[in-house]
Amino acid sequence: MARNSEGGYDESPNRTQHRAEHENEDIEAELLVAPSRRSSITESPNRLPIDSLYEITHLRSLRSQPLTLTTSSTAEPKHVRTDIISxxxxxxxxxxxxVGAYLTHSDHYLYGIASKYKDMETIRRSSSLLLTAICTVAALQDPTPSDLYSVCHAELRSLVSQFIFKPTVELEDLRGLCIACFWLSNMSWSxxxxxxxxxxxxxxxxxxYAIVPEAGRSSSPSPELVNPNPPSLAIECMRLWYLFYICDQQLSILYGRTPTLRDQETIQNCESYLAALPASTSDIRIINQVSLLRIMSAVADTFGSNVERRVPVIFKTQLDNFIRQLDYWVTHxxxxxxxxxxxxxxxxxxxxxxxxxxxxxxxxxxxxGLSSNVEADPIPRVFQDIALMAILxxxxxxxxxxxxxDLRNAxxxxxxxxxxxxxxxCLFLLKCNLKYKNHFQIDVEDVLAKVEQIIxxxxEVPCADYHxxxxxxxxxxxxxSSCRAAFSSEATGSRSGEQQAPMPIQDTLDKSLPPFANHSQHGPSSSATLELDGRWGISPQAIFDLGNGIQYGGDFLDPMGFRADSSGYMGGGFGEFTGEYGASQWNRLELAWE
Structure with missing residues (x-):
């Protein structure tokens, strides 16, 4: 290719002609009738609109494409894929x-998504995209100085671009994309x-429906998915589907954006799926995440994503309900x-x-929306116990x-x-100290020491520079360093006027915590940012020991909120606290504060 006047490259005539030929082939293929049964004019009119359009036009692209299975056992021996090695x-x-590093270490943390593979060759025969995704993730975690990550990443981007318009979808390509979604932050959302x-x-x-047939008698699975004892292909497909749901919901939490997947039947009945399978650690881990993220999805539906909008005190009941569901979830x-x-x-x-x-x-x-002025804008007393739970x-x-x-190793x-x-x-704790210290009594050095431990x-963790x-x-x-400088300046600087004393927090909470809360075993959720003055809902920092309790004024608080009722976190449905006060109703509410 020759460089043009703008510094780019012009395609050669041969390359341009080759691309045009392929585009013509795509157009011609589009006009072919898909290999499916043509509908009769006498069939029921109760069909999807796209089915009607297809019945009239017979355009192939209007039809759902079949799943293509290309695995190490089904791939033709003579077929050689073009990949990053070839x-x-x-x-x-x-x-x-x-690949060895990924299969030995990383794959276990993503529920064994690629555990059926034992070596690089079987992966290579299955999917070029899967191979490239695994190599990219492993290179990101590899401390050996090299350009492996950059070249693998560039190739992965190219393969993803090709995948968008690929005429057929291979299961192993989806597996590769799933791996990329969970680990590669610069492309996960897209x-x-x-x-x-x-x-x-x-x-x-x-x-x-091949695994839990009674869940949808009106919906029949594809014939190739129905296999007796057990439907192994259907299980593989559903594991991927649930992983896509998990990734989608997690990214929604991180970015404060609307998720792609909603609370459909496969999500609502995820425990029926689990009950229909032989005992599997991976499936248990997957479904417990799906169950948790269902609660988080309901939280987002209730409060929306506007972090500047104050939560009215009338929402205390909804918050308590979510907290009870989380408590039940963790104990269960x-x-x-x-x-x-x-x-x-x-x-x-x-x-x-x-x-x-x-x-x-x-x-x-x-x-x-809470300001740092404790006199003009105090936190409502009805929310004080919830604030302390966030701190804990x-x-x-x-x-x-x-x-x-185990978590350090991970x-x-x-x-x-x-x-x-x-x-x-970490940023939550730093902001609590810098912006909200007047709302609560804060042990500044303790918080700074905690953040320093994370630093x-x-x-200490060996990884690529890009990680x-x-x-x-x-x-x-x-x-x-900025926080230390700010605190030092504040301590030595002159103060004009008197400020209201911060609310005291005493360490007396030992018996309210469940046994595992007194040990290093538990973790938060929200958008992550490294800008000190970024905007998002945070809570103040308190002085306490994790093994002790918190007493706010004269009222004893239960930060862990272990009040789970018999209905559990899945019981009663989310309608009681999402339908009545959805995000669309916020503008109608009067923000009544104490």
């Missing part, structure tokens, strides 16, 4: 090393949207966590961590990460959401 982008030895759209195109979710699912042969007690520690992620996210809503969870996150060996292999929530918890952990851990460590170090 094209010389990376050496075979590097690919084997990266790639997840593409992957979910194409998964819907092949009706991946209908695999559910911790009892199902078993020790993993490769990652130890990570499954139970992660459940505790996600509990705190969620609890911080829910409870921090009471600080939306924020501290628990940091303590869990730095004290628990730090390098953690998904994008994991690192974002840890960063969010040290980020520096977000490096940027979290550097960013927190800068913010910590």
């Amino acid at each position: 094209r010389g982008i990376i050496q075979r030895s590097d690919a084997e090393r990266l 790639v997840s949207g593409i992957a979910i759209r194409r998964a819907c195109e092949i009706e991946l979710q209908k695999s559910f 699912w911790l009892s199902h966590c078993a020790r993993h042969p490769s990652i130890g007690d990570y499954t139970s520690r992660a459940a505790s961590l996600h509990f705190h992620f969620a609890k911080l996210h829910v409870c921090s809503h009471v600080f939306r 969870s924020a501290n628990s996150i940091v303590d869990l990460i730095v004290q628990d060996l 730090f390098i292999n953690g998904i994008h959401y994991f690192h974002s929530m840890v960063a969010h918890a 040290l952990l980020c520096k 977000v851990i490096n940027w979290i460590g550097k960013g927190l170090q800068t913010l910590l």
Whole structure:
């Protein structure tokens, strides 16, 4: 290709002609009648609008595409895929090393999504996109100085672009996209949207009815998904579907955006899916996350994404209801966590961590729009116990990460959401000290010491320079220095006028906490940012020991809120606290504050 006057490259005539020929082939293929039964004019008119259009035009692109299965067992031996190895982008030895590292370590933290593969060759025969995604993630976590991550990442972007208009969807390509969504922060939002759209195109979710047939007698799964004892393909499809839901909801929490997938039948009946399968640690872990994120989805529907809008005190009942559901969730699912042969007690520690992620996210809503002026804008007393729950969870996150060996070992292999929530918890504590210290009595040095422990952990973890851990460590170090300077200046500077004394917090809470709360086992949820003056709902920092309690004035508080009733977190439906006060009704409410 020749460089043009603008510094770019002009395509050669041969390349242009080749591309035009392919475009013509696509157009010609579009005009072909898809290989499906043509509808009769006498059939029922109760059909989808797109079915009617297809019946009239017979355009192939209007039809849902069938799922293409290309695995190591079905691929033709003589068929050689073009991939990053055959094209010389990376050496075979590097690919084997990266795939081996991923399968040995990282894959366990994503519920064993690629556990059916044992080596690089089987992955290579199955999907070029899957191979590239795995190599990209492994290169990101590889501390060896090289350009492997940059070249793998560039190739992955190219393959994703091709996937958008690929005429057929391969299951293993979706698996590769799923891996990219969870780990690669710079493409997770875009790639997840593409992957979910194409998964819907092949009706991946209908695999559910092959596993739980009584759940949808009106919906029949594709014939190739119905296999007796057990429907293994349907299970693979549903695991991917649930992972896409998890990723979609987590990204929605991180960015404050509307998720692509909603609370459909496969999500509502996720425990029926689990009950229909043989006991599996991976499936238990997947479904416990789906159950948790259903609660988080209801939170978003209730309060919306505007972090500047104050939460009216009349929403106290809704907040308490969400908190009870979270408490039930953690007690229920911790009892199902078993020790993993490769990652130890990570499954139970992660459940505790996600509990705190969620609890911080829910409870921090009471600080939306709250100013730092405790006299002119005090936190309503009805929200004070909820604020303290947020504080407890924020501290628990940091303590869990730095004290628990299984979570420390998982730090390098953690998904994008994991690192974002840890960063969010640290910034939460720093902002509490800097902006909201007058609302509560704060042990400044204790908070700064906690954040410094996370900084040290980020520096100790071996990974590629591109990894977000490096940027979290550097960013927190800068913010910590700024906070220390601000506190030092404030301590030595002159003060004009008297300020209302901060509300005291005493350490007397030991017996209200469940047994696991006294140990380093639990974690928050919300958007992560490293800007000190960014805007999002946060809660104030308190002085307390995690093994003790909190007494606010003369009222004893139960920060963990273990008041789960018999209905449980899934009982009664979410309608009682989402339908009545949805985000669309906010403008009609009068913000009545104490």
